[in-house]
Amino acid sequence: MNEIAWIDTALAAARPQAIGALLRYFRNLDTAEEAFQEACLRALRTWPSNGPPRDAAAWLIMVGRNAGIDDARRRSRTQALPPDDVISDLDDAEAGLAERLDGANYRDDILRLLFVCCHPDLPATQQIALALRIVSGLSVKELARAFLVGESAMEQRITRAKARVAGAGVPFETPGAVERAERLGVVAAMLYLLFNEGYSASGGEAHVRSALCDEAIRLARLLLRLFPAEPEIMGLVALLLLQHARTAARLDADDCIVLLEDQDRRLWNGEMITEGLGLIDKAMRHRRSGPYQVQAAIAALHARAARPEDTDWTQIERLYATLERMQPSPVVTLNRAVAVAKVQGPEAALALIEPLADPLAGYFLFFGVRGALLQQLGRTDEAREAFNRAIALANTPAEAAHIRLHIDRLLTDRRSDGDA
Amino acid sequence: MLYAILCYDSEEAVASWSKEQHAGVMARLGAVQDKLRQQGRLGPAASLVPTTAAVTIRKSQEALVLDGPFAETKEQLLGFFIVDYASLDEAVETAQELARANGLGGSYELRPVSVLQPGGL
Numbered sequence: 001m002n003e004i005a006w007i008d009t010a011l012a013a014a015r016p017q018a019i020g021a022l023l024r025y026f027r028n029l030d031t032a033e034e035a036f037q038e039a040c041l042r043a044l045r046t047w048p049s050n051g052p053p054r055d056a057a058a059w060l061i062m063v064g065r066n067a068g069i070d071d072a073r074r075r076s077r078t079q080a081l082p083p084d085d086v087i088s089d090l091d092d093a094e095a096g097l098a099e100r101l102d103g104a105n106y107r108d109d110i111l112r113l114l115f116v117c118c119h120p121d122l123p124a125t126q127q128i129a130l131a132l133r134i135v136s137g138l139s140v141k142e143l144a145r146a147f148l149v150g151e152s153a154m155e156q157r158i159t160r161a162k163a164r165v166a167g168a169g170v171p172f173e174t175p176g177a178v179e180r181a182e183r184l185g186v187v188a189a190m191l192y193l194l195f196n197e198g199y200s201a202s203g204g205e206a207h208v209r210s211a212l213c214d215e216a217i218r219l220a221r222l223l224l225r226l227f228p229a230e231p232e233i234m235g236l237v238a239l240l241l242l243q244h245a246r247t248a249a250r251l252d253a254d255d256c257i258v259l260l261e262d263q264d265r266r267l268w269n270g271e272m273i274t275e276g277l278g279l280i281d282k283a284m285r286h287r288r289s290g291p292y293q294v295q296a297a298i299a300a301l302h303a304r305a306a307r308p309e310d311t312d313w314t315q316i317e318r319l320y321a322t323l324e325r326m327q328p329s330p331v332v333t334l335n336r337a338v339a340v341a342k343v344q345g346p347e348a349a350l351a352l353i354e355p356l357a358d359p360l361a362g363y364f365l366f367f368g369v370r371g372a373l374l375q376q377l378g379r380t381d382e383a384r385e386a387f388n389r390a391i392a393l394a395n396t397p398a399e400a401a402h403i404r405l406h407i408d409r410l411l412t413d414r415r416s417d418g419d420a
Numbered sequence: 421m422l423y424a425i426l427c428y429d430s431e432e433a434v435a436s437w438s439k440e441q442h443a444g445v446m447a448r449l450g451a452v453q454d455k456l457r458q459q460g461r462l463g464p465a466a467s468l469v470p471t472t473a474a475v476t477i478r479k480s481q482e483a484l485v486l487d488g489p490f491a492e493t494k495e496q497l498l499g500f501f502i503v504d505y506a507s508l509d510e511a512v513e514t515a516q517e518l519a520r521a522n523g524l525g526g527s528y529e530l531r532p533v534s535v536l537q538p539g540g541l
Contacts (some may be wrong), residue, residue, distance in 0.1 A: 278473035
């Protein structure tokens with residue numbers, strides 16, 4: 001049995017709860033992180049010989065807390081630490097204690113830990129980077145690769161974000177129900193952003209980006225285990241799973257974008273889809289709808305269609321209309337227009353997106369959709385103009401290549417028209 | 421005698437497996453399952469979606485539907501195998517083989533099966 005692999009997994013799994021509790025003890029992010037690091041080092045030394053503790057998180061919290069306190073003492077006068085095997089022998093007795101101490105708190109500990117990363121003064125990308133660094137334990141090097149910046153720039157970004165969070169003070173008191181719900185909403189939004197950072201290829205190595213999606217799902221699942229009766233959190237996890245299930249089908253062998261209707265649905269991840277459908281069905285029984293549930297319901301309709309022509313576009317259009325009412329946004333309207341095109345035809349869809357030209361003037365997908373609608377209506381010149389705008393606004397070579405494909409099709413269509 | 425090998429592990433830990441770890445476990449378990457199947461020892465096997473997707477129905481007149489399980493237990497039921505052996509010792513050996521193939525923590529609970537209805541799926 002590979003002990004180190006097991007220990008690594010246990011440390012990663014225990015990390016949010018352990019750092020969350022240590023943050024409550026020390027009320028300082030850096031101290032909490034250092035104490036956790038120290039506890040991990042001791043775990044690597046003692047677990048292989050003494051065996052794994054029954055509750056890894058409780059063990060790490062106890063040892064980390066002692067280490068943090070020892071560290072503070074050592075700074076005033078040098079004092080010998082207790083031998084590690086003694087700490088490990090005490091483990092079972094202390095684990096029970098730690099569990100009683102922390103059982104009631106750990107939900108709020110983890111939520112607080114995620115929440116401090118979402119400080120409103122921090123720009124979204126910094127919130128995500130900070131959460132990945134502190135909660136997920138990604139190294140600065142990994143973060144730099146994921147966000148396409150140099151390591152020193154990322155180091156600086158993290159340091160600055162931490163300083164800002166520290167300056168704001170950690171909200172260590174136990175939150176009331178309203179405050180807890182607010183924190184949950186803010187954290188859910190951050191996880192959604194994290195997922196999108198990995199999902200919409202805004203550059204970078206594909207597998208690094210996909211790891212961001214995996215991590216967003218892991219943290220969202222964690223949130224759901226902490227708040228298992230929150231339909232919006234069920235919706236969030238369902239949404240992320242249903243979207244991520246399509247990953248293998250979204251790019252072809254040449255890294256070109258494959259549209260939903262052209263994707264090989266056998267490449268979709270069946271396990272993720274099953275879990276996502278199970279969660280959205282369960283969420284909807286609560287009859288407390290919200291934007292994540294509606295988006296998950298839309299993704300579920302796509303996932304349930306064995307073939308593109310089986311897609312229930314009427315229902316999708318209705319769900320987008322619901323989402324529009326909940327969260328009015330030109331991007332949502334643009335998405336609804338795609339469904340409207342399927343149900344009522346391109347003319348109606350074009351009329352729907354006409355007023356969006358202004359708010360979405362810098363949005364790649366607006367011109368992509370507009371071009372496709374014009375193309376369907378045979379307005380080739382206008383279509384090409386829209387596609388050219390889209391290429392100019394494309395975020396990645398894959399997006400640009402995809403639009404070029406459309407233009408090529410326009411040219412071939414015209415040529416065959418001319419031949420006829 | 422039929423035995424159920426019930427697979428328990430912390431969902432938190434399993435969710436923290438890397439893709440490679442996950443694929444490795446599945447491949448190693450698959451190899452053991454293939455062998456058991458060839459030997460005619462393996463019955464139905466299932467893996468379950470995490471408990472966050474579970475719904476609990478209380479056995480009563482009201483048949484109350486709840487989210488759940490809310491159990492504060494560290495390990496959850498993730499799936500099971502049904503195997504056929506003459507003795508408990510042989511079944512234990514197989515469970516040990518599966519345990520070594522998994523190798524990433526958690527436990528198997530071995531329970532004799534009293535009734536197995538094949539069903540019609």
